[in-house]
Amino acid sequence: MKRATRTLGDTRATPRPHESSRFPGKILDELKDEPQGSYPGTTNLVGGLDLSPRYKWIALSNTTLGVLMAVLNTSIVLIALPDIFRGIGLNPLTPSNTGYLLWMLMGFMVVTAVLVVSLGRLGDMFGRARMFNLGFLVFSIFSILLSITWFHGAPAALYLILIRVGQGVGGALLMANSSAILTDAFPPDQRGLAMGINNVAMIAGSFIGLVLGGVLAPVSWRLVFLVSVPFGIFGTIWSYLRLKDVGIRKHAKIDWWGNASFALGLVMLLIGITYGLLPYGHHSMGWTSPFVLATILGGIGILFVFGVIETKVDQPMFRIPLFRIRAFAAGNGANLLASLSRGGLMFIIIMWLQGIWLPQHGYNFSETPLWAGIYMLPLTIGFLISGPLSGLLADRFGARPFATGGLVVAGLSFYLLEILPVNFSYAGFGAILLLTGLGFGMFGAPNQTGIMNSLPPDQRGAGAGMTITFMSAAQVLSIGIFFTLMILGLASSLPSTLFHGLVAQGVSQKVALRISHLPPVGSLFASFLGYNPMGALLGSSIHHLPHSTVKYLTGRSFFPRLITAPFGKGLHEAFDFAIGACFVGAVSSYLRGTKYIHGQDILDATVI
Numbered sequence: 001m002k003r004a005t006r007t008l009g010d011t012r013a014t015p016r017p018h019e020s021s022r023f024p025g026k027i028l029d030e031l032k033d034e035p036q037g038s039y040p041g042t043t044n045l046v047g048g049l050d051l052s053p054r055y056k057w058i059a060l061s062n063t064t065l066g067v068l069m070a071v072l073n074t075s076i077v078l079i080a081l082p083d084i085f086r087g088i089g090l091n092p093l094t095p096s097n098t099g100y101l102l103w104m105l106m107g108f109m110v111v112t113a114v115l116v117v118s119l120g121r122l123g124d125m126f127g128r129a130r131m132f133n134l135g136f137l138v139f140s141i142f143s144i145l146l147s148i149t150w151f152h153g154a155p156a157a158l159y160l161i162l163i164r165v166g167q168g169v170g171g172a173l174l175m176a177n178s179s180a181i182l183t184d185a186f187p188p189d190q191r192g193l194a195m196g197i198n199n200v201a202m203i204a205g206s207f208i209g210l211v212l213g214g215v216l217a218p219v220s221w222r223l224v225f226l227v228s229v230p231f232g233i234f235g236t237i238w239s240y241l242r243l244k245d246v247g248i249r250k251h252a253k254i255d256w257w258g259n260a261s262f263a264l265g266l267v268m269l270l271i272g273i274t275y276g277l278l279p280y281g282h283h284s285m286g287w288t289s290p291f292v293l294a295t296i297l298g299g300i301g302i303l304f305v306f307g308v309i310e311t312k313v314d315q316p317m318f319r320i321p322l323f324r325i326r327a328f329a330a331g332n333g334a335n336l337l338a339s340l341s342r343g344g345l346m347f348i349i350i351m352w353l354q355g356i357w358l359p360q361h362g363y364n365f366s367e368t369p370l371w372a373g374i375y376m377l378p379l380t381i382g383f384l385i386s387g388p389l390s391g392l393l394a395d396r397f398g399a400r401p402f403a404t405g406g407l408v409v410a411g412l413s414f415y416l417l418e419i420l421p422v423n424f425s426y427a428g429f430g431a432i433l434l435l436t437g438l439g440f441g442m443f444g445a446p447n448q449t450g451i452m453n454s455l456p457p458d459q460r461g462a463g464a465g466m467t468i469t470f471m472s473a474a475q476v477l478s479i480g481i482f483f484t485l486m487i488l489g490l491a492s493s494l495p496s497t498l499f500h501g502l503v504a505q506g507v508s509q510k511v512a513l514r515i516s517h518l519p520p521v522g523s524l525f526a527s528f529l530g531y532n533p534m535g536a537l538l539g540s541s542i543h544h545l546p547h548s549t550v551k552y553l554t555g556r557s558f559f560p561r562l563i564t565a566p567f568g569k570g571l572h573e574a575f576d577f578a579i580g581a582c583f584v585g586a587v588s589s590y591l592r593g594t595k596y597i598h599g600q601d602i603l604d605a606t607v608i
Contacts, residue, residue: 055244059185060194062239063178066136068201068208069231070171073143074108075209077164078350079369080217080224081105082529087221088149088156091536092529100157101525102274106476107161110270111168112175113472114263120176120465121255121317127245128177128184128461135173136239140232142167146225175468180460183452184246188597189395191453196391196445200383203437203444206346207373207380214370255317261306262318266473269299273480277487279519284491285484319462327454328463330592331399331447336470337585338407338443341414341578343475344482345436348574349376351486352422355526356564359556360423365532378430382437383444391445399450404589406442411582413439418575422568447589453597482574483524489570490520494563501562505549511541523563532559 077084081104085092092101123131145163149156178198186194216223272295280286287293310316323329353375354368363371390402413436420429448467455463495516502512515537526533535542535554542550552558 055246056185056190056194058242059181060197062235062243063132063174063181064198064201065231065235066132066174066239067178067198068205069139069228069235070174071202071205072209072212073139073167073171073225073228075206075346076213076216076224076227077104077108077209078346079210079213079373080221082369082531083217084160084221084224085157088160089152090154090157092525097154097157098278098521098525099275100154100161102277103161104157104164106270106274106479107164108168108171109472109476110267110274111165112172113270113469113476114266115169115172116176116468116472117262117462117465118259118317119173120180120461120463120468123177123180123461123465124458125254128180129239129243129245131173131461132177132181133236133239133243135170135177136232136236137170138173139167139170140229140236142170143225143228143232147222176465177461179448179452179464179467181243183455183460183464184457188453192391192393192395192399192445192449193388194391195449195452196388196394199391199444199448200387200441203383203387203441204380207376210350210373210376211370212373214373217369218366253315255310255313255315258306258309258313258317261302261309265299265302265306266469267299268295268302270473270476272296272299273477277480277483277521279521284519284521285487287484317462318466319459322455322459322463322466325454327399327450327592330588330590331403331451331454332467332470333588334403334407334443334447334585334592335451335467336474337581337588338410338440338447339471339474340478340481341410341581341585342440343478344574345578346376347479348482348486348571349379349433351524352567352571354529356422356560356567357424359532359560362556364556375426375430376433378433379437382434382439383441384437386438386441387445390442391449394446394449398594399446400590400592400594402446403443403450403592404586406439406444406446407582407586407589409439409442410436411439411579411586414575414578414582418572418579422564422571443589450592481577483521485573485577486524486567486570487520489573490524490563490566492566493569494520494523494566497562497566501558502553505553505558506545507538507553508541508544511538520566526559532556534559 081092081101084104085101090097090100092098119131142163146160146167149159149163151159179195182194182198183191212227213224216227272292275289275295276285276287276292278286280289280292306318307320310318310320323332350372353372354365358368358371358375359365386406390406394402413432416432416435420432451467452460452464499509499512499516502515503509507515518537522533525531532554538545538553542553545553
């Protein structure tokens with residue numbers, strides 16, 4: 001083995017003219033004294049470790065297990081929510097309990113979005129493998145705690161939300177450092193394949209969780225959390241024994257002011273978005289609430305202060321100069337927009353299947369969570385096919401054609417979903433889901449590979465954390481946008497539809513008027529949870545109706561058919577937004593430029 005050496009003064013190492021804008025002066029100066037990382041089969045210049053060629057696969061299997069476990073726990077809760085709330089004796093559709101429902105859905109994502117940058121930076125400072133291993137341990141401990149609550153009702157819901165936040169800390173440790181560990185372990189011409197497999201685990205985990213939650217939750221809601229424990233314990237031990245810190249470690253002072261302002265600003269912003277979905281006064285949503293406006297505007301203001309702080313401190317947690325690297329900036333822009341388009345997709349499709357399509361095709365409401373996960377499998381299959389393949393091809397041809405093309409395909413699939421009848425034929429629906437999976441699979445691994453390849457070796461943890469922050473925050477924002485558009489669509493036509501539908505079945509006009517003026521968010525969450533809310537909405541007036549009418553109103557056909565047209569209007573609004581986000585994201589992806597790996601035009605890589 002030999003290492004070819006070149007200096008910045010060597011004309012052979014001069015960046016090409018079209019590449020010069022990609023190497024900011026400050027980063028170039030830092031790179032002069034940077035040791036170049038090593039890859040499996042070479043001697044590590046940082047730690048003096050002699051790693052076998054198998055190490056990269058050890059790193060891949062470790063990070064894939066960690067990411068799979070973290071993401072699976074997000075989706076498994078989505079499907080299991082009805083059984084969880086039944087288990088703790090709380091009705092999630094009662095207006096006073098809607099906040100618990102929202103935080104069970106979004107608390108994990110909020111804490112992940114807030115912490116990943118800081119935890120990625122800590123990985124750069126103290127070792128990515130060490131932080132990743134800690135993530136397995138933290139995740140396992142809080143998974144056990146989630147399954148052993150002895151509370152009941154609202155205290156139990158609050159306990160679960162708080163412990164989910166702790167579990168989210170473990171998930172953030174895993175996700176913040178996984179991409180950086182893979183980038184350290186794999187040579188540039190194999191990173192796309194590695195990211196593809198890792199990305200497939202991330203996406204597949206979200207859909208595996210849907211099926212697994214549908215199977216386990218009816219048996220016991222506690223199994224939903226316990227299922228992760230054996231994998232967490234195995235991952236903790238295995239990563240401790242086999243995972244090594246082979247990347248460049250750069251010790252630095254912790255940016256306390258930056259961490260505090262970023263966390264506070266982002267938490268306030270995401271809390272405002274979450275509570276904006278709840279009714280306020282006589283309004284169907286809370287976007288005019290003083291509390292919501294104060295938290296959103298205050299959060300934006302604090303994030304602006306955070307940006308100023310990061311330009312003043314010597315060792316910031318958020319490396320703003322990295323955005324001068326075109327491949328990093330454009331890739332993150334595309335990632336943000338793709339997450340905005342995709343984040344609310346799963347919620348919309350679950351509502352569509354559980355609240356409307358499955359009941360109309362003979363499935364009882366109690367069965368819809370499991371079957372919703374099964375009927376969404378074509379989406380996972382699309383990811384499984386295109387994720388590793390596009391990552392492998394991106395190693396050779398660069399990220400731009402696949403990431404850009406993937407978002408175009410995803411945008412077209414959203415258009416096809418929009419023109420599909422609400423009561424569709426499954427063959428067409430399944431084919432469109434497959435196309436959607438293929439599109440996002442084409443985008444994910446190449447885009448992540450392009451971002452990680454653009455980063456200096458000692459900034460990979462922070463850069464990966466920034467990328468996941470954009471993705472996680474965008475997913476929470478996406479849920480808020482999709483829910484808002486759906487509620488607006490329902491609010492415009494659902495009251496009239498409910499009123500006339502109930503009166504036609506013999507319900508008194510007074511009762512029908514009261515029900516029709518209830519906030520549509522209740523009907524939306526009922527669809528999402530697979531509930532038939534008619535029995536609860538009718539209340540004591542149900543006793544004044546004939547038995548056959550009651551049976552029909554509370555059966556599996558009346559409510560789904562009643563909300564089909566209003567729901568379809570909301571779907572159109574949501575998919576229009578998703579289409580626009582995909583196509584703008586495709587433009588951002590195209591602007592990344594051609595294939596680029598940080599430092600390849602400055603210093604030669606190791607020659608074996």
